[in-house]
Amino acid sequence: MVHRLKKDIRGRIQGQRDKLTVEEREELSRRVAGHLWDMPEFKAAHTVFFFISFRSEVSTEPMIRRAIAEGKRVCIPYTYPETKAMVASRLLDFDAELQVGNYDILEPKEEFIRPVAPADIDLIITPGVAFDVHGGRLGYGGGYYDRFFAQRKEACPLVALAFEMQMMEEVPRGDHDQPVDAVVTEERVIDCKCPA
Numbered sequence: 001m002v003h004r005l006k007k008d009i010r011g012r013i014q015g016q017r018d019k020l021t022v023e024e025r026e027e028l029s030r031r032v033a034g035h036l037w038d039m040p041e042f043k044a045a046h047t048v049f050f051f052i053s054f055r056s057e058v059s060t061e062p063m064i065r066r067a068i069a070e071g072k073r074v075c076i077p078y079t080y081p082e083t084k085a086m087v088a089s090r091l092l093d094f095d096a097e098l099q100v101g102n103y104d105i106l107e108p109k110e111e112f113i114r115p116v117a118p119a120d121i122d123l124i125i126t127p128g129v130a131f132d133v134h135g136g137r138l139g140y141g142g143g144y145y146d147r148f149f150a151q152r153k154e155a156c157p158l159v160a161l162a163f164e165m166q167m168m169e170e171v172p173r174g175d176h177d178q179p180v181d182a183v184v185t186e187e188r189v190i191d192c193k194c195p196a
Contacts, residue, residue, distance in 0.1 A: 005172045006138055013138075017056040018167050029059035031186035032161055036125075037104065039130040039182070039189060044184075045122035049088050050128040054105045057127055058161040060148050061196040065094055070108045079144060086144040088121060090114040091160035107184050126160050126180060135179030135192035136171030149178040 005186045020028070035044055048067055053060040053112030066072050068091065075088040084168050087110045091097060108114075126145055130138040137160060139145055149158060158180040173179075183190040 001171050004173055005171070009138055009168070009172070010129050010141070013166055013172070014056070015167075016111075017163060019044060019093070020056055020163075025056060026059060028163055029062070032058050032163075032184055033063050033066075035184045035186075035189050036159070036161065037066075038170065039159070039184070041123055041182070045121055047075065047116065049075050049077075049116075049121050049123050049124045050074055051125060051127045052106045053127070054103070058163060060125070060161065061094065063125075064091065068092070068094070073116075075114075075121065076108065076145070077105075078113055079103070084143055086148045087113075088116040088118065088148075090116050093128065107152040117157075119153045121136050121152060123158055124149065124152060124156060124158050126158055128160050128166070128167050128180075129137075129191065130171050131160055131162055131180065131183045132168050132171045133148050133183075133190050134169075135183075136173055137177065137180050138171045139177075143176065146178045146195065159184060 028195050050060050064074055073090065075090045078089045079084050079086050082101050097112035098106040099109050102112055128137045128139050144179055160180045160183045162185055164185045167185065179192065181192055183192065
């Protein structure tokens with residue numbers, strides 16, 4: 001039942017998000033980035049894990065480039081589909097070190113994989129399909145992120161980036177679904193531990 005419900009929500013929300021034009025997505029993503037940069041958790045973080053956006057997700061490339069330029073230690077995902085595992089890899093040069101990898105998402109080339117232990121990450125920026133104000137997160141169904149989240153240090157916040165259209169009243173959750181601590185949209189920063 002939950003599995004079917006999640007599948008239906010994924011289709012509906014992704015369909016809405018896919019209708020955004022490139023210009024609309026870039027403008028909304030700029031506003032999301034502005035809110036992220038103002039967050040105390042982001043300002044305080046030395047090592048930040050970013051997802052690399054694909055298709056109609058909030059565009060993270062400009063954020064990643066800026067974070068590197070400002071001296072943040074940035075890491076990104078590298079996936080192992082055979083085990084559905086994901087590791088964090090430090091990124092130094094967005095233009096030189098990436099190639100299209102699994103699921104058609106940019107990943108580090110093999111020679112540029114520089115593993116970073118989850119315990120060394122200060123802030124995790126996560127994607128997802130849908131969210132609610134209580135921290136509910138609906139991912140893409142692979143479980144990569146939930147398994148990765150479980151390895152982080154307790155003090156490391158999970159911050160989701162999303163468009164306002166991805167917010168729902170309640171996201172269905174399974175036993176293994178990890179909640180996020182905050183959701184950043186083009187309109188607001190939602191503290192999921194103390195939702196307004």
